[in-house]
Amino acid sequence: MATPVIEVQHLKKYFPTPRGMLHAVDDVTFTIEKGKTLGVVGESGCGKSTLGRTIIHLHESTEGKIFLNGKDVTRLAGKNLKAAREKMQIVFQDPYSSLDPRKTIDSTVREPLVVSGRYSKKEIDEKTESLMELVGIDERLRMAYPHELDGGRRQRVGIARALALEPEFIVCDEPVSALDVSIQAQVLNLLKKLQMEKGLTYMFVTHDMSVVRHISDDICVMYLGQVVEKCSSKELFQKPMHPYTKALLSAIPSTDIHNPMKREILKGEITSPVNPKPGCRFAARCPHATEACLQPQRQEEVSPGHFVTCCRVHEVN
């Protein structure tokens, strides 16, 4: 098997807070093959955005290892850090705050090329132009400011900026959740087209199950910093195994009005990720929880490529 573009082993990211350690990402392991998309889903505060930012070194990881094309890039500094960052880029959620309001979109897209110092003025001009064309931004809009554009076009600018340094891996952090449905579809199609043309590898962070199903090859379901279930996209939607995944899937309002799904309404709220107790973090809301769930949990491969972290997975299913 070819070396995966991204491999993450037992990655942890803790933040100190006045109330104790916040376990934003707690022991996450996965690989992403070249040209594939890993979807990461979960509710607000589950650490999915932090996970993406830690992998591309916007946060320093607390523990664990990150490999890029088989090379350990966990602890880097100076020139090596810069080289690694160029290979790993990010597209942000909020198309309003992710662009500098006082820079024209031309200079925003140009910025990474200028900063890299590798190109001449003429090359930068050419590259900027082709990037704009690639993401479908009209020639006339190049000198506009971000606030003059709609959300979809702003997101295209964000994508052009991420592509400028020809990365191999892009973290898409909820790139369409701030957009209207009709515009969302345009941006999703663009991301897919770019992936096919350039062989890009994506990690797609979202809370929208229908979007993640559409774009991902594999999916990780996160709950309070931990991966509770991991398998192929198809399998997750056909045979969800973890009680949380099941609840999550059944909570999606379906547009099918004739076959209303039987919904499993969860009781309670997400607990705090600060100083969590050992044991399953979902136990407090889980309808199937027993004493055994309060013990530390192990990840189990229930079928080839399908991992579930739940001690009662066989009883529940």
Next chain:
Amino acid sequence: MSEVNRNVPYLSIKDLVVEYMSDGQVVHAVNGVSLKLDRGTTLGLVGETGAGKTTIAKSILRILPDVGAKITGGKVELDGKDLLQLPEREMQQIRGNEISMIFQDPMTALNPVQRVGDQIAEVVALHLEPGSKTNPMERAKEMLEIVGIPGERYYDYPHQFSGGMKQRVVIAIALACNPNLLLADEPTTALDVTIQAQVLDLIGDLRKQFNTAMLLITHDMGVVAQVCDTVAIIYAGSIVEYGTKEQIFDHPSHPYTIGLFGAIPDMNEDEIWLHPIEGLPPDPTNLPKGCPFSPRCKYATEECRQGVVPVSETPDGHQCRCCHMEEVRKEREA
């Protein structure tokens, strides 16, 4: 409850027109919207950002910003009374007693320095009939219990509550005076799916219990499918399609409605490409002549750009504002 006239709908909006002034330009926010809502039913108002959904709800309550916004035409009749003609004093009686609104953002709708319970009790006290024996505090605790929050949390402050709980408090405030009409403006958009499911269930139960009519503003077709009885699709300030949930979901007839359905990734099918609606919504200061959707519509012809497109209605009440409705329908069924 007063006797119900079967022929007159509870809420009826006729040809509502709302304009804003912005930088010397007229923003055509709502352009001749007509809607009906019966007691105990739910109408879903679906559209994209800037389509005029919230403006319609605010026009019903007459809480549009004083500066710049103006209702330039139409009627909003509640039980046969035109709300737009009422003096402000009577309107105040109607707000809260008769109509309540739930706003999108629970984080800003609550006062951060006032106890949660007191905020509910305040609304109760404000709308109490003179001589009533209701104790506002008791009633507030009761409302908290109804929305699934223990009564002893009356004394907590909003920051001690999670987002879902705050939204439930907002709902408790809105329902505290047993309104007959609830205006819910994207009540679950800011919430996670599992919490959204809780809140939608709660609103549904309470509505059944109190026979409340609801105008639900949303952009999520899934939420509409779960909650609504009738649906109005709004585009650039005009209703382009209007009918029962079954009519809209089973036989969408306007190209925009069909486009909206097509743009959502299908949960049951694998496709490589989605079908977005190309182009952008029109500039509300400069709407295209004729059908506002025509610049993005693949069926558009000269006819669409001529003038205001009339509404056509099927015998069973399914309304659609499109010159090429027959053609669109035929192609969709095929």
Next chain:
Amino acid sequence: MAEVKAKKKSEVVRVLRQLSKNKLAVLGGIIFFIEVIVAILAPVIAPYDHTAMDLMNINAGPSAAHWFGCDDLGRDIFSRIIIGSRYSITIGICAIAIATVIGCAIGAVAGYYGGWVDNIIMRILDVIQAIPGMLLMIVAAAMLGPGFLNTIMAMSIGTIPGMARMLRAQMLKERGNEYIEAETSINCSTFRIILSHLLPNCMSPIIVQATMGVGQTITLAAGLSFLGLGVQPPAPEWGAMLSNARAFMRTAPHLVIFPGLAIAVTVLALNLLGDGLRDALDPKLKN
């Protein structure tokens, strides 16, 4: 959403166009502009030598020959105010310029790095700010000794903490935006992030504060001169003129009125301009 024209508009042109819509701000701007021109051309404009004494006209009231009258030594007050504008306006602009540059540098470092760097800087500024502003300037002026340059120094020392605090607060707010993370991920250096992205986005309130600060500094400098700690006679700084005239307030009120008016008009003009700039500098406002 509106279609956008592909015209390159410079930020300055945009701000000026926006500013021109606010009539009061334009008025303030014109007044201040005229004052600056007058200050530059002062020796040409002044009808008399500002030090020339005319013993026939001691405390004389306004007349055709002496528009604003004469002071206790028979000097033409109109000429003295015109020449005095050089002192007052220079003090105002220079003191604020120095304070803005130093204050912004301190504020940027504190705001970007945060943590203990921020803590140390802020505590030092706290100590400075704990002393009332006027008192601080009096102490500074007393230590440096009176004089034109020392007045400028004293004025800027008193203004630095406010500027630094304001920029720090702006930086903290801006730093949370995702575009800063985006810049980090494309390997932008810290220096470039601060200088090319954060500062331009933090400058609006600073520019407004500086504009209004010029007026306040002119008032404060006048106060310092009034106390005898600022610019020394015979230099016709406006505050010094007031100080000098206080003995004649009852017998010859025009000695107080005209320099006082000069100060008031300047401060008012700058405040109007500052208010207008506050709105004009917001890029989110439509053109």
